[in-house]
Amino acid sequence: MADADAIVVGAGPAGASLAFLLADRGIRVTLLERQSDFAREFRGEILLPSGIDALQQMGLANLLPSIPQSRPTTLSVYLNQNLVIELALEPALFAGRPPVAMSQPALLEMLVAEASKRPAFCFLRGALVRELLREEGRVVGVRAQTAEGEHLLHAAVVVGADGRASLVRRRGGFEAKEQAPPMDIVWCKVPRFHEFRGARAYLGRGHLLIAYHTWDDRLQIAWAILKGTFGEIRRRGVGEWVEEMANHVTPDLSSHLRTHKGTIVHPFLLDVVSDRVTCWSTPGALLIGDAAHTMSPVGGQGLNVALRDALVAANHLVPVLRAGGDPASIDLAMRRIEAERLPEISSVQRAQALPPRIVLSRAWWGEPVRGLIAALLLTPQGRRVAAAQARLFAFGKSPVQLFV
Ligand SMILES: Cc1cc2nc3c(=O)[nH]c(=O)nc-3n(C[C@H](O)[C@H](O)[C@H](O)COP(=O)(O)OP(=O)(O)OC[C@H]3O[C@@H](n4cnc5c(N)ncnc54)[C@H](O)[C@@H]3O)c2cc1C
Numbered sequence: 001m002a003d004a005d006a007i008v009v010g011a012g013p014a015g016a017s018l019a020f021l022l023a024d025r026g027i028r029v030t031l032l033e034r035q036s037d038f039a040r041e042f043r044g045e046i047l048l049p050s051g052i053d054a055l056q057q058m059g060l061a062n063l064l065p066s067i068p069q070s071r072p073t074t075l076s077v078y079l080n081q082n083l084v085i086e087l088a089l090e091p092a093l094f095a096g097r098p099p100v101a102m103s104q105p106a107l108l109e110m111l112v113a114e115a116s117k118r119p120a121f122c123f124l125r126g127a128l129v130r131e132l133l134r135e136e137g138r139v140v141g142v143r144a145q146t147a148e149g150e151h152l153l154h155a156a157v158v159v160g161a162d163g164r165a166s167l168v169r170r171r172g173g174f175e176a177k178e179q180a181p182p183m184d185i186v187w188c189k190v191p192r193f194h195e196f197r198g199a200r201a202y203l204g205r206g207h208l209l210i211a212y213h214t215w216d217d218r219l220q221i222a223w224a225i226l227k228g229t230f231g232e233i234r235r236r237g238v239g240e241w242v243e244e245m246a247n248h249v250t251p252d253l254s255s256h257l258r259t260h261k262g263t264i265v266h267p268f269l270l271d272v273v274s275d276r277v278t279c280w281s282t283p284g285a286l287l288i289g290d291a292a293h294t295m296s297p298v299g300g301q302g303l304n305v306a307l308r309d310a311l312v313a314a315n316h317l318v319p320v321l322r323a324g325g326d327p328a329s330i331d332l333a334m335r336r337i338e339a340e341r342l343p344e345i346s347s348v349q350r351a352q353a354l355p356p357r358i359v360l361s362r363a364w365w366g367e368p369v370r371g372l373i374a375a376l377l378l379t380p381q382g383r384r385v386a387a388a389q390a391r392l393f394a395f396g397k398s399p400v401q402l403f404v
Pocket residue numbers: 009010011012013014015032033034035041042043044045046047127128129130161162163164165166167187270288289290291295297299300301302303304305306
């Protein structure tokens with residue numbers, strides 16, 4: 001007999017939510033996570049209305065307020081240090097679900113704690129999946145390594161929710177198409193910026209800096225750089241890099257960055273990737289979240305679309321696994337999951353592709369085009385286009401309903 005109905009590899013937002021949903025519906029699920037501590041894996045932390053809605057549909061609404069978080073109250077956009085947009089992020093603008101920066105380790109601990117209350121759930125922490133098990137061309141389980149040794153685990157379906165460097169993607173023979181965004185992001189946190197509780201974006205002269213108040217009462221800085229130039233930044237040293245950022249923002253933030261430059265010890269590089277597997281399943285195995293489609297950071301989408309993948313995966317997997325999990329029905333369910341999620345993922349990835357090319361361009365046309373776009377944003381038509389884009393990022397392409 002199989003060890004479980006489903007094996008989920010990776011307890012990020014996609015895997016932990018899917019495992020919770022399956023266990024909650026009585027499906028025997030084993031969740032494997034290579035890390036023993038969620039804080040050891042870096043993740044994005046901005047939850048948008050679409051992601052909050054997904055967590056609420058999972059029945060977790062009453063637990064969300066207890067998770068450390070910060071709700072940005074304003075969004076200010078600067079072009080060449082001049083304020084061009086100032087938006088109060090009122091809950092009404094977001095159908096009552098305004099964006100929040102939320103502690104991901106705490107969110108994931110909550111998900112696995114809730115799942116652990118269900119007898120159908122088994123969680124192996126510190127379990128590194130090394131290989132897929134196959135029988136007659138079908139994936140039937142995984143080989144995993146824990147501190148106790150090696151384990152062979154079998155299930156009717158294996159879900160790879162193991163992120164951007166997914167082993168399930170590699171070992172499952174999945175092929176991916178990449179978009180090659182022209183940027184990388186340098187991340188660092190500095191102490192809180194006075195009483196600032198909002199988010200700011202500074203554009204201009206081929207640079208982009210985003211700053212927002214975090215759940216742990218600090219200021220997160222994201223500095224977009226041209227792909228491949230991090231080595232040069234490191235060689236020049238933190239002091240020079242902070243000076244470059246300080247020259248790009250308004251005087252209040254410049255002096256804050258200069259004052260606290262000694263606190264920036266290990267800036268973290270996000271190697272920006274945007275890709276998507278051409279087919280999300282192979283007999284016996286499915287990919288979801290970053291494993292299926294690694295998202296560019298534009299619009300803070302990765303975490304939110306991962307949560308929505310989990311809802312759709314649960315919708316299709318619960319009925320077939322409840323009915324005994326015959327292979328043909330599982331494979332059909334997996335194809336339906338892809339068919340349902342693909343339109344949103346491809347729309348979002350298309351929408352993410354253009355902005356960095358314009359914002360970061362150092363070509364002669366960069367500055368005039370940015371100026372033109374800023375002027376267009378002041379027209380009703382320009383605002384309508386921008387609002388449609390913002391709606392896609394905030395709410396997704398269309399509603400996703402959990403119906404199991
Ligand atoms: C610096 C940075 C900033 C970001 N900012 C944002 C943002 O603001 N908003 C947003 O929505 N998204 C953001 N993202 C993207 C977001 O973090 C991801 O899209 C999201 O975490 C994807 O969720 P996931 O569950 O698919 O994968 P992950 O969160 O990557 O989780 C995968 C899990 O699988 C585990 N794992 C991997 N391999 C194995 C294995 N072989 N065996 C067992 N376990 C394994 C990993 O340890 C990990 O816990 C950001 C990402 C980065 C890196």
